[in-house]
Amino acid sequence: MLEDLGRWFHRFSPVDGNPVRLFCFPHAGGGAATFVRLSRTLAPDVDVLGVQYPGRQDRLGEDCVRTLPELAELAGAEIRRLTAGGVPYALLGHSMGATVAFEVARLLEADGPGAGPQALLVSGRVTPATPARLGGRLLDDQALLADLRRLGGTSAAVLDDPRMLRIVLPSLRADYHAVQRYAYQGDRPALSCPVTALVGDSDSRVSVAEAAGWGEYTSGEFACRDFPGGHFFLDDNLGPVADCVRTLLLGGIRA
Numbered sequence: 684m685l686e687d688l689g690r691w692f693h694r695f696s697p698v699d700g701n702p703v704r705l706f707c708f709p710h711a712g713g714g715a716a717t718f719v720r721l722s723r724t725l726a727p728d729v730d731v732l733g734v735q736y737p738g739r740q741d742r743l744g745e746d747c748v749r750t751l752p753e754l755a756e757l758a759g760a761e762i763r764r765l766t767a768g769g770v771p772y773a774l775l776g777h778s779m780g781a782t783v784a785f786e787v788a789r790l791l792e793a794d795g796p797g798a799g800p801q802a803l804l805v806s807g808r809v810t811p812a813t814p815a816r817l818g819g820r821l822l823d824d825q826a827l828l829a830d831l832r833r834l835g836g837t838s839a840a841v842l843d844d845p846r847m848l849r850i851v852l853p854s855l856r857a858d859y860h861a862v863q864r865y866a867y868q869g870d871r872p873a874l875s876c877p878v879t880a881l882v883g884d885s886d887s888r889v890s891v892a893e894a895a896g897w898g899e900y901t902s903g904e905f906a907c908r909d910f911p912g913g914h915f916f917l918d919d920n921l922g923p924v925a926d927c928v929r930t931l932l933l934g935g936i937r938a
Contacts, residue, residue, distance in 0.1 A: 690742055691761040693733045695719045696726035703801065703932050704730045704772040706762055708780030708787075710807075711858035712837070712851060714740040717777070721917070724925040729932055732765075734758055734780070739854040747857030751779070751865045755786035762787065763794070773802040773932055777917060778888070779862050781808035785900070789871050799876055802931055803901075806881040807914050809889045810896040811867035816888050824852060827859060833887070834914045874901040879931055881924065883916030884909045 688694060692706070693715040705725070709717040715733030722731035736754065738747030748754040766772050776784030784803060792799030809815060828848075831837045841847045878901040882894035891909045898905035908927055910920040917924055 686765075688732065688765070689761060690737075691735055691758060692765070693735055694730070695722040695733065696731065698727045698730045700727075701770070702728055702730045704732060704766070704770060705928065705932065706732050706734055706758075706772060706774050706784075706787075708734045708758070708774070708776035708784045709736070710778035710780055711862060712739070712831075712855040713777075713780070716740065720921055721925060721928075724921055725929060728929055734783075736854070736858075738857060739851070743850070747854050749857060749861055749864075751783055751861050752786055754861065755783050755790060758783065759787045759790045762791065763798075769797065771801050773804070774800045775804040775806065775928070776808070777806040778808055778914065779858055781805035782811060782862070782865060785811055785874075788874055788876060792874060792876070793871065799874070802877045802879065803874065804879045804881060804928065804931070805894075805897055806917060807883065807886055807889060808880075809893050810900065811865075812869070813893065813896070815862050815865070824856075827852075827855060831855075872902075873899075875903050876901065877904040877906075877931070879905070879927070880907040881917075881927070882907065882909050883912040883914060885912065886914045886916065888914050 707718040707721065709715065715735040718731055718733040725731055735742055736748065737745035748757065774784040774788055785805060788800050788803045828842055831842060841851060878897055880894040880897040882889055882891055884891060891907065895907040910916045910923060912919045
């Protein structure tokens with residue numbers, strides 16, 4: 684019987700046996716398909732499950748989630764379901780997704796020993812207590828679209844197509860609003876799982892030094908890896924990033 688991934692996850696590559704699972708959280712406005720290439724590169728060693736937020740792609744008819752903690756609660760509940768029985772898993776998040784993945788890790792570690800992820804990878808993101816750089820308050824669509832053009836990573840064919848913009852703007856507005864409203868609550872202990880920060884060496888959103896600050900959020904091992912490129916460095920460094928993920932999950936994963 685095929686596993687029921689529900690609405691929250693997509694698997695893009697078949698896997699055999701029971702490899703470690705890697706739940707991948709996309710950036711603002713992004714969807715599970717962001718991780719198709721990473722999935723194919725890591726298969727069959729790692730079972731990559733792209734997280735599909737409501738309000739986009741095949742969940743277009745659903746309301747977007749308006750806060751990052753609520754998004755973490757909902758996704759975390761589904762991860763609990765898929766990892767019941769001690770299935771080993773890790774979390775990866777890029778940009779906004781890194782903050783969501785961090786909040787999910789906090790929630791799941793609070794369930795008790797052995798319930799949390801084996802590792803957390805945070806990509807292209809300032810630390811939770813650092814205000815996000817969104818180019819101002821982004822009160823209108825033109826400012827939001829200008830910010831996307833500066834970052835790259837979003838096809839010009841999408842940004843220049845009014846029909847496509849009508850489809851993607853609602854999720855972009857909701858995600859940017861959620862990022863702006865996010866406020867780190869330091870009411871839980873630091874994570875105990877290993878944390879690895881990934882960052883582009885010319886990312887306008889976060890410097891390498893700022894990414895290294897993630898080490899303060901775990902009592903476990905920490906590493907910071909920088910790669911050539913800007914905010915969407917993952918797209919241009921697929922092989923090296925996949926090697927980093929594979930080494931972390933298969934070389935040092937806890938039993």
